[in-house]
Amino acid sequence: MWSLFQALAVPKCRITPRNSEEVALTLAKIVANSCRFAVLGGGTSPFAGVSHADGGITIDLELLNSVNLIETPNGNAVEVGGGTTWAELYWFLDPLNLSAAGTRNSLTGVVGSILGGGISFFSQRHGWSCDNVISFEAVLANSTIVQASEHTNPDLFWALKGGGNNFGIVTGAIFETFHQPPSWYTFQRWDMRALESVLHRLTQVAHHMPSEVQMLATTLGWSVHLQEFAISERLVATSPPYLPQTLPVRNAGIGAEATRLEEYIYVKATLEMAQKMDRMNADGFFNYFGSTTVKSGADINMKIASIFFDEVEGIKNAPGIQIYIVYNPITVPAMQQMSKRGGNALGLRPQDGPLTIININLHWSEEGDTERMRLFMRRMISRIESTAKKDGVHHPYIFLNHCFEEQLPLESYGWENIARLHAVRDSVDPRRVFHTLQPGHHKLGRVGP
Structure with missing residues (x-):
């Protein structure tokens, strides 16, 4: 843990799933027993409880750190697991003279930065980290594993690009890559x-x-x-x-x-x-x-x-x-x-x-x-x-x-976007699992001005 506010937390247990199916099984047990939990990716947030659950369950995604280059109709892209850090992704891409619109600190988790937006070295040409996602894999509150992209579950896809940890556990993502020499x-x-x-x-x-x-x-x-x-x-x-x-x-x-x-x-x-x-x-x-x-x-x-x-x-x-x-x-x-x-x-x-x-x-x-x-x-x-x-x-x-x-x-995103985020949350997490059992970080609040 980077910040002492997180490092001093003592979870009752720490679970390291090996794939999205094990994440889903873990979440099902957590929900059935109403346990408080946190999801650990990079662990660079300073807030207490964001990725380390004091007295609860920490779901550590460190084993979901695969990085693979794939071909898409528009060229190369990169597929990463939900526990990947930008250091791991840059280490993979740099020798290929490729990069992605990742954040400016290497130890930040890929998924965590996307959920909040993600300013990049390359934002002038490519936008923020969230703008370069092609698709997500996520585990919803009912332990369903879904894909989200512009054409599949598009509302969830939109909400995950900046909406925080209110909608599911992201276990994988596919990103645009681009030519980037040193x-x-x-x-x-x-x-x-x-x-x-x-x-x-x-x-x-x-x-x-x-x-x-x-x-x-x-x-x-x-x-x-x-x-x-x-x-x-x-x-x-x-x-x-x-x-x-x-x-x-x-x-x-x-x-x-x-x-x-x-x-x-x-x-x-x-x-x-x-x-x-x-x-x-x-x-x-x-x-x-x-x-x-x-x-x-x-x-x-x-x-x-x-x-x-x-x-x-x-x-x-x-x-x-x-x-x-x-x-x-x-x-x-x-x-x-x-x-x-x-x-x-x-x-x-x-x-x-x-x-x-x-x-x-x-x-x-x-x-x-x-x-x-x-x-x-x-x-x-x-x-x-x-x-x-x-x-x-x-x-x-x-x-x-x-x-x-x-x-x-x-609440700074504008009331139209806030209302849409609430509608997505109502659709994928009607019981407010990620609001009540995963209390760390910022949650959806008011619906109107």
């Missing part, structure tokens, strides 16, 4: 005097992504090592991207410039890129995530930075602290990909873009600091959303894969 992966850390210019550059790229750029992520964090704030950019590109060596210091007079303090340029396969991102999230800590979304703009980006500076002052002395926010631009071309195969459940529309998803990453080492960290996360999210609403740039979408446990991401 990419250019770059890192630049800037003098903090360049902050405003870095955030202006982020806004420009969000509106007009250069043709060679596949991903940009801008990170603002408190460096315990340096004892100061740090701003950095990561780019993934198909060819060497433009990397400025200086940026203007705004409002500091004509010709004032700040230099980049660090720069690294690599050519890496997808697994290696994901493993570099893994290093930002060491295991063995208590963790919180948080997320909110704004319409892309330099002014709101600067105001978010100011809120971050203010709120970090109250927690930066905590033992084991690591705290940073990541600005993730979601471009119009990325959102246009979300209509593939009947679309997904997320409610993101190209006409609302470009957007920036603000992900907040926080970890610390002492359990006694938990309430202080909870208050920090509440205040950060509340202040960002309040400021964005005041400026008319708030967007309701909450990224399920990275949200705070107190947030309500499914």
Whole structure:
């Protein structure tokens, strides 16, 4: 388990089924005896109880980790088991100069990321992870094993693309693959005097992504090592991207410039890129995530930075602290990909873009600091959303894969999508098995405004 909130849980038993039939048999026993349970894939969610059932039954899918290349009418695809991690899938595909629209951390479970959407290194061209699924295999609450695709059980197929763990246990999936030789992966850390210019550059790229750029992520964090704030950019590109060596210091007079303090340029396969991102999230800590979304703009980006500076002052002395926010631009071309195969459940529309998803990453080492960290996360999210609403740039979408446990991401998808998710749940799980017996993670709530 990555987060101590999950690692400290003690299940009464742990079951490792070898195939979907054994998953179905296990679920039948669980339902018949009204046992609480959780399903373990990658295990990288920070929430207590999501994939490790304290006092209940953990269904560990680690043996369902097969990866096979298959042929489809549209070319190659890859079939994976429900316990596969992106590391295992990238390891299989990289030597073939192929990849899939997987997440940017290698140890994340393939299925878990899809159920919440899944931002990819390659979203600019291919959309999110969920948009690249061709079909699912799932075990329903009545232990029936079903296939779901655009033409078979299409409503369930749509709901699994972002609707969370409300509908069944996904035991397998088939994905699109695409040609992907090693990419250019770059890192630049800037003098903090360049902050405003870095955030202006982020806004420009969000509106007009250069043709060679596949991903940009801008990170603002408190460096315990340096004892100061740090701003950095990561780019993934198909060819060497433009990397400025200086940026203007705004409002500091004509010709004032700040230099980049660090720069690294690599050519890496997808697994290696994901493993570099893994290093930002060491295991063995208590963790919180948080997320909110704004319409892309330099002014709101600067105001978010100011809120971050203010709120970090109250927690930066905590033992084991690591705290940073990541600005993730979601471009119009990325959102246009979300209509593939009947679309997904997320409610993101190209006409609302470009957007920036603000992900907040926080970890610390002492359990006694938990309430202080909870208050920090509440205040950060509340202040960002309040400021964005005041400026008319708030967007309701909450990224399920990275949200705070107190947030309500499914209710951010729009009432039409919420109603459809409820209808799918009523069809496949009328007894609310995945709501009541699998309490971990976010559940469907209200039906109307």
